[in-house]
Amino acid sequence: MGEIVLIRHGETTWSASGRHTSVTDLELTENGVSQAKALAPLLAGREFTAVWSSPRKRALITADLAGLAVGAVIPDLAEWGYGDYEGRTSEEIEADNPGWSLWTDGGKGPGGESAAEVAARLDRAIAEAEPLLEHGDVAFIAHGHSLRVAAARWLGRPARDGREFKIDTASIAALGYEHERRAITLWNLTAAAVNGE
Secondary structure (H helix, E strand, O other): OOEEEEEEHHEEEEEEEOOOOOOOOOOOOHHHHHHHHHHHHOOOOOOOEEEEEEHHHHHHHHHOOOOOOOEEEEHHOOOOOEOOOOOEHHHHHHHHOOOOHHHHHEEOOOOOOOHHHHHHHHHHHHHHHHHHHHEEEEEEOOOHHHHHHHHHEEEEEEHHHHOOOOOOOOOOOEEEEEEEEEEEEEEEEEHHHHHOO
């Protein structure tokens, strides 16, 4: 059986500064470009039957730089909709809304999504990908929060449990099976970690 390979996009100016980025379509930083290129050797041994990307430029560029040909742009892989919190850091949001957590309180205002709404999107993507795993791996090139929700949902856990899975920019994770049960088979692998940086 193949695996669903989760690939987080390379660094942007907003990811580097901790600003919530969903619909804002940012380019990769110079470091992000290097990170994305460094993914290629980490992915080289995989047989992809499908390569799916979020519609955002940062995901599509990461795929290209990592040597992956995107076969489909999947809106369900887009980042969590932050609404009024777009472009703000957690610290800034908490200053106005003490005790706020994305994982329990979600986004705010127009375009803001709840954890349940994000889970429903990722559930659809997983349901479409899982039958393809008989033929090889399926890549999801996407974003930090959405990929963390995918991991939680793969394990049958609520979206809010994604908060337990830290994922760096330009990292790889894999959702697969152990003894025919769903399992996380790889998590947060980066070229820097492989190279001992």
